């Protein structure tokens with residue numbers, strides 16, 4: 001089982017979780033390939049979201065070595081994308097450290113953290129969705145230094161459903177087009193299933209659309225902030241990928257697909 005999105009205590013939104021605890025939890029959950037992807041969200045609104053890079057890199061190297069031969073651990077990072085200067089800092093970070101895997105995610109739009117209801121209150125429901133995808137598209141056009149896009153539709157976690165909308169569908173097709181043309185992928189993030197929702201992020205229909213447009217690179221991702229959540233609903237995500245027409249789940253090393261698990 002592959003879990004390519006997990007957080008340790010190095011993430012600003014997490015408690016004191018050690019990488020060692022995560023590796024042990026991954027082994028007992030039957031995970032064979034684990035990516036530790038702590039947050040780096042430069043200029044995140046209202047909250048310091050820095051990452052202590054030297055200590056982080058050292059801890060990753062240590063845990064990789066300790067579990068060698070038992071658990072493959074990818075040294076990862078989850079970049080919080082926002083237009084402008086934040087992207088320059090993201091670029092500098094991925095150039096300065098030898099990551100195996102880089103996730104690009106949007107957690108803030110127009111200076112609002114998505115997790116605050118201030119974003120939702122600042123505009124209509126339609127525009128909570130459109131502005132999120134527009135910002136995401138602008139970020140990924142400007143910055144290509146990531147392997148996989150994190151939780152494509154995370155805006156839906158914080159705002160009510162909109163229903164089918166041509167403008168949103170068009171923006172997501174454009175996002176997929178950019179990713180596919182550059183050999184980048186999407187993840188199937190199961191944190192929404194763990195929270196009791198009906199769908200992972202993105203839902204099955206979007207994964208199918210990604211495959212229809214020629215996308216092949218998909219990772220499975222618990223987005224666990226608690227070691228007990230590592231590996232949860234991953235088999236569900238695999239089933240969704242397979243029925244969407246995806247033939248394998250990707251594993252990254254040194255920022256390239258190094259292996260795949262055939263579905």
Ligand SMILES: [Zn+2]
Pocket residue numbers: 078105107150151
């Ligand atoms: Zn995220």
Ligand SMILES: [Zn+2]
Pocket residue numbers: 005007078223
């Ligand atoms: Zn995450």
